[in-house]
Amino acid sequence: MTEKAPWSLQEFETRIRDMERFYHINHPYHVMMHEGALSKEQIRGWVANRFYYQVNIPLKDAAIMANCPDRDTRAQWVQRIIDHDGAPGEAGGIEAWLQLAEAVGLTREEVLSEEHVLPGVRFAVDAYVNFARRADWHEAASSSLTELFAPKIHQQRLDNWPAHYPWIDPKGLSYFQKRLSEARRDVEHGLRITLSWYKTREQQEKMIRILKFKLDILWTMADAMHMAYVHEMPPYFTVES
Numbered sequence: 001m002t003e004k005a006p007w008s009l010q011e012f013e014t015r016i017r018d019m020e021r022f023y024h025i026n027h028p029y030h031v032m033m034h035e036g037a038l039s040k041e042q043i044r045g046w047v048a049n050r051f052y053y054q055v056n057i058p059l060k061d062a063a064i065m066a067n068c069p070d071r072d073t074r075a076q077w078v079q080r081i082i083d084h085d086g087a088p089g090e091a092g093g094i095e096a097w098l099q100l101a102e103a104v105g106l107t108r109e110e111v112l113s114e115e116h117v118l119p120g121v122r123f124a125v126d127a128y129v130n131f132a133r134r135a136d137w138h139e140a141a142s143s144s145l146t147e148l149f150a151p152k153i154h155q156q157r158l159d160n161w162p163a164h165y166p167w168i169d170p171k172g173l174s175y176f177q178k179r180l181s182e183a184r185r186d187v188e189h190g191l192r193i194t195l196s197w198y199k200t201r202e203q204q205e206k207m208i209r210i211l212k213f214k215l216d217i218l219w220t221m222a223d224a225m226h227m228a229y230v231h232e233m234p235p236y237f238t239v240e241s
């Protein structure tokens with residue numbers, strides 16, 4: 001049997017970008033968010049659950065660095081951790097997310113306690129961190145490429161939330177503003193690693209499967225929130241407490 005020819009770099013990148021159709025921007029929870037259809041409780045549920053993603057991103061990036069012997073890559077990758085944790089004495093993305101939480105009417109304490117985090121969200125995020133711990137670092141790096149599609153969803157929130165959700169203090173939206181440029185820079189680096197690492201067609205197809213796994217994580221997080229806050233069917237809703 002003859003092996004399939006590898007995609008050209010251009011074709012490979014097109015295939016990667018084409019995975020946008022599975023991005024959580026198309027999930028009903030995000031569509032409702034974008035259309036202004038979410039209640040205060042539903043917005044709060046999303047912010048509290050997404051906090052678990054926020055705090056785990058630096059653990060995920062530290063795991064990638066721990067597996068990466070290449071100094072130049074680490075020197076760039078470390079910026080992702082600083083973006084979220086903040087440089088010493090400075091606030092980073094996690095702090096910005098806590099400000100978003102306060103702007104939507106949650107307390108810092110309840111968000112930090114993770115009391116609202118649904119099991120499905122926890123399992124999905126943990127799967128991402130565990131993948132980064134175990135996978136080859138190039139593969140873990142390329143799984144971050146859902147960020148290719150993130151600036152659009154961040155921009156939508158900046159554009160639509162003030163009109164749809166006037167009860168949210170606009171100062172709380174600074175996280176989304178900050179991510180626009182950070183995500184573009186991350187993607188540029190992630191794409192460079194990815195396009196030069198996967199050579200054969202089989203490897204390129206593997207990368208697409210890895211990207212799908214990451215898209216599954218984001219979609220599954222939104223599913224868990226949709227069940228709990230739209231259908232009002234959180235885990236054990238049938239069980240009397």
Ligand SMILES: O=C(O)c1cc(C(=O)O)c2c(n1)C(=O)C(=O)c1cc(C(=O)O)[nH]c1-2
Nearest residue numbers: 057143144145146147148149150153154179
């Ligand atoms: O709000 C979003 O829809 C969204 C999506 C994603 C993503 O696509 O993984 C990230 C972020 N935001 C984000 O803020 C962020 O810092 C981030 C880091 C990563 C990653 O995989 O390393 N994804 C994302």
